[in-house]
Amino acid sequence: MNTKPESQSLAAWVEETREGIDSGRFPVRAFNDQAVYDLEQERLFSKTWCFLAHESEIPHPGDYVTRYIGNNNLIVARDEHGEIHANLNMCRHRGNVMCKAEMGNASHFRCSYHGWTYKNSGELVGVPYMKEGYEGRLKRKDWGLVGVRVDSYEGLVFGCLDPEAPPLDEYLGGFQFYLDLYLKHGLGGVEVHGPPDHWIADTDWKICTENFAGDGYHTPVAHQWGFHLGYFPSSGSTHSQGWAVSIPGKGHGIGLGHGPNFPPFGGFPDDLVAEMKQSLSPEQVEVFSRTRTAVGSVFPNLSFLMQPFSLEPGEIGVRFVTMRLYHPVGPGRMEMYSWCLVPKNASQEYKKEAYRAYTLAFGQAGTFEQDDFENWTKVTQAAGMTMVRDVDFPYIMGMDSAPDPEFPGPGHAVVPYVNDTNFRNLWSRWADYLAGEV
Amino acid sequence: MGEQPVDRDTASEIQEFMFREALALDERRFRDWLAMLTDDIRYEAPLRVIREGLAVWDLSPTSRIFDDDRQTLEVRIQRLETDFAWAEQPPSQTRHFVTNVLADPGDNPDEYEVRSNCLIYRSRGTSPTPSLYSLSRKDVVRRTEDGWRLARRWAAFDQALINAHNLSILI
Ligand code: FES
Numbered sequence: 001m002n003t004k005p006e007s008q009s010l011a012a013w014v015e016e017t018r019e020g021i022d023s024g025r026f027p028v029r030a031f032n033d034q035a036v037y038d039l040e041q042e043r044l045f046s047k048t049w050c051f052l053a054h055e056s057e058i059p060h061p062g063d064y065v066t067r068y069i070g071n072n073n074l075i076v077a078r079d080e081h082g083e084i085h086a087n088l089n090m091c092r093h094r095g096n097v098m099c100k101a102e103m104g105n106a107s108h109f110r111c112s113y114h115g116w117t118y119k120n121s122g123e124l125v126g127v128p129y130m131k132e133g134y135e136g137r138l139k140r141k142d143w144g145l146v147g148v149r150v151d152s153y154e155g156l157v158f159g160c161l162d163p164e165a166p167p168l169d170e171y172l173g174g175f176q177f178y179l180d181l182y183l184k185h186g187l188g189g190v191e192v193h194g195p196p197d198h199w200i201a202d203t204d205w206k207i208c209t210e211n212f213a214g215d216g217y218h219t220p221v222a223h224q225w226g227f228h229l230g231y232f233p234s235s236g237s238t239h240s241q242g243w244a245v246s247i248p249g250k251g252h253g254i255g256l257g258h259g260p261n262f263p264p265f266g267g268f269p270d271d272l273v274a275e276m277k278q279s280l281s282p283e284q285v286e287v288f289s290r291t292r293t294a295v296g297s298v299f300p301n302l303s304f305l306m307q308p309f310s311l312e313p314g315e316i317g318v319r320f321v322t323m324r325l326y327h328p329v330g331p332g333r334m335e336m337y338s339w340c341l342v343p344k345n346a347s348q349e350y351k352k353e354a355y356r357a358y359t360l361a362f363g364q365a366g367t368f369e370q371d372d373f374e375n376w377t378k379v380t381q382a383a384g385m386t387m388v389r390d391v392d393f394p395y396i397m398g399m400d401s402a403p404d405p406e407f408p409g410p411g412h413a414v415v416p417y418v419n420d421t422n423f424r425n426l427w428s429r430w431a432d433y434l435a436g437e438v
Numbered sequence: 439m440g441e442q443p444v445d446r447d448t449a450s451e452i453q454e455f456m457f458r459e460a461l462a463l464d465e466r467r468f469r470d471w472l473a474m475l476t477d478d479i480r481y482e483a484p485l486r487v488i489r490e491g492l493a494v495w496d497l498s499p500t501s502r503i504f505d506d507d508r509q510t511l512e513v514r515i516q517r518l519e520t521d522f523a524w525a526e527q528p529p530s531q532t533r534h535f536v537t538n539v540l541a542d543p544g545d546n547p548d549e550y551e552v553r554s555n556c557l558i559y560r561s562r563g564t565s566p567t568p569s570l571y572s573l574s575r576k577d578v579v580r581r582t583e584d585g586w587r588l589a590r591r592w593a594a595f596d597q598a599l600i601n602a603h604n605l606s607i608l609i
Pocket residue numbers: 091092093094095096111112113114115116
C-alpha cells in the first residue's frame with residue numbers, strides 16, 4: 001500500500017484522480033467520502049442538467065411533484081397554460097416549505113407561516129397586510145419563488161441550477177440517439193406507469209450510475225440466478241457480445257448487449273415494432289433491432305434499462321423499461337427513484353404485463369435489483385475504510401479498443417460490450433466538474 | 439363483506455392459520471409457505487405516496503412494490519433455492535408480528551376477509567441496525583378440503599420511503 005501524506009489537499013487529489021483515469025485508475029475514496037460529496041454538491045450538481053420528472057407525471061395544469069437537484073428541493077409544476085416550471089420549494093418570506101407532499105395538484109401555493117401566496121408558476125400574487133405592513137415598499141414581482149432553468153427531451157424534464165450552462169441539447173451531445181430506444185416506443189412515446197418506487201440505501205450514487213453506464217461484466221455473476229433458471233433470455237457465455245457506446249467529453253454511456261439468435265426487437269408486440277420502425281431513424285433501427293439488453297446512464301445520475309424478462313424458461317418474454325434517478329443524500333448514501341416506462345399506445349394488457357415484469361425484476365423487491373443493491377452497499381462500505389483511502393481500482397478493460405468503423409450511431413462505439421471505456425469517459429467528465437473545469 | 443359475523447371457532451382457526459403462515463416465512467420454509475397459497479393467489483403491495491390531506495388516494499392505483507401471482511411467487515422461491523440469491527446470502531433474520539386479526543365474511547361462502555397489522559423485524563448479517571416494516575394487511579383466506587389457504591395478500595407499507603437497500607423478504 002502506498003500512503004500519501006494526510007496533508008494532500010483535495011484539489012491535488014482531484015488533479016491526481018484526473019491523471020489516473022487516463023491510465024485506467026480510479027480512486028476507491030471517490031465512492032464514500034464527505035469532502036468528495038461536498039465538492040460534488042458545490043461543483044457538479046450546481047452545473048449539470050439534472051433529471052426532474054417525466055412529463056406524464058404531471059399531465060394536467062396544476063399537477064406538481066417535488067424533486068431534488070443536489071440538496072435543493074424543487075417544486076416541478078405545470079402551470080395553467082401547460083408550461084412546466086421548477087422553483088425552489090421555499091417561501092421567499094422566511095423560508096417555509098411550500099409543498100410538503102411528494103405530488104399533488106394546485107393552482108396556487110399558500111405558505112402556512114404568514115400566508116404569502118404564489119401561482120404554480122412561482123409568481124408571488126398574495127401578501128397579507130400588503131398595504132398596512134409594507135406601505136408600498138414590497139414589489140411582488142421581486143419576490144417570486146426562486147426559479148430554476150428547465151428544458152426537456154421527449155418527455156424527460158431536466159433542470160439546471162447554472163444559468164450559464166450550455167443548453168440541454170448540447171449537454172446531451174448526441175446521446176438522444178440512444179435515449180430514443182427507451183422513449184420512442186410506438187408513435188405515442190412512453191409514459192410512466194405510476195409514481196416511482198422510492199427507497200433509501202447506503203450506497204453511493206456513482207456506483208449505480210457506473211453500473212448502468214453499461215456494466216455487462218457483472219450480469220452473468222450478480223444475476224446468475226436468471227441465467228441459471230432460464231428467466232433471462234441470454235446465456236452467460238455469449239453475454240459479452242454487443243457494443244459499449246460513450247459520448248466523449250460528455251460522460252454519457254450505454255451498453256447494447258446482443259443475444260445471438262435473439263429475434264429483431266424480440267419481446268415487443270408486433271404492432272409496436274411496426275410503429276417503432278416509423279418513429280426511429282434507419283440507423284437507430286439497425287442498432288436497436290439487434291439489441292437485447294440496453295443499459296445506459298445520462299451523466300450525472302439518471303439511468304435507463306430495457307431488457308426482456310421471461311416467465312417461461314427459454315422463452316423471449318416481455319420487454320420492460322425502467323428509468324432511475326440516484327439522488328445523493330450524503331457520502332455513501334442515496335435515495336433511489338425507479339419508474340417503469342410503458343408505451344403510451346400499447347394495450348392495457350401489455351402495459352400491465354411489462355409492469356409486472358418490471359416489479360419482479362427491478363422494483364424495490366425486484367429479483368435483479370435486490371442483488372445489485374446487496375453488492376453496491378458492500379462496495380460503499382469498503383470505500384469508507386481508511387486503509388483504502390489511497391487505493392485505486394483498475395479501469396483498464398478495453399484500454400486499446402478502437403471504435404467500430406461500421407457502427408452507424410454517434411459517439412465512441414467499441415466491442416465487446418464488456419468494456420471499461422464508458423466508465424473512463426464517465427469518470428473523466430466527473431473529474432472535470434470537480435476540478436472546476438466545466 | 440357479508441352481514442353475518444364470523445363464529446368464534448372459525449375466527450380462531452383463521453387466526454391460527456395467519457400465525458402459521460407467518461411462522462413458515464420466518465423459518466424460511468418457503469415450499470411450506472407456497473403450499474399455504476391457493477393457485478389463484480394475488481399477492482400485492484401498493485406503493486404509498488405522500489399527498490395532501492384531502493387527496494383522493496395515497497396508495498397508488500397503479501404502482502406496486504409486489505405484484506405477484508402463483509407463477510411469479512414460484513419464481514421468487516426458486517431463485518431463493520439457487521446458490522445465487524446474493525441478497526439473501528447470508529439470509530435475513532425476519533420476525534413477522536401479526537396482530538389485530540379481524541375476520542369478516544368474504545365475497546364467496548368459503549372465503550373470509552382478514553384484516554391484520556404486521557410488523558416485520560429484519561436484520562442482516564452482523565449489522566446492528568435492523569429494518570422495520572409496518573404494514574396493514576387485507577387478506578382473503580379460503581376454506582378448502584385440504585384446510586385453510588391464502589387467496590389474496592394485500593399489504594400496504596406505512597412508509598412512503600422504504601428505509602432498506604432492498605426488499606428480498608416476503609411480507
Ligand atoms: S415564511 Fe412564508 S409567508 Fe412567511
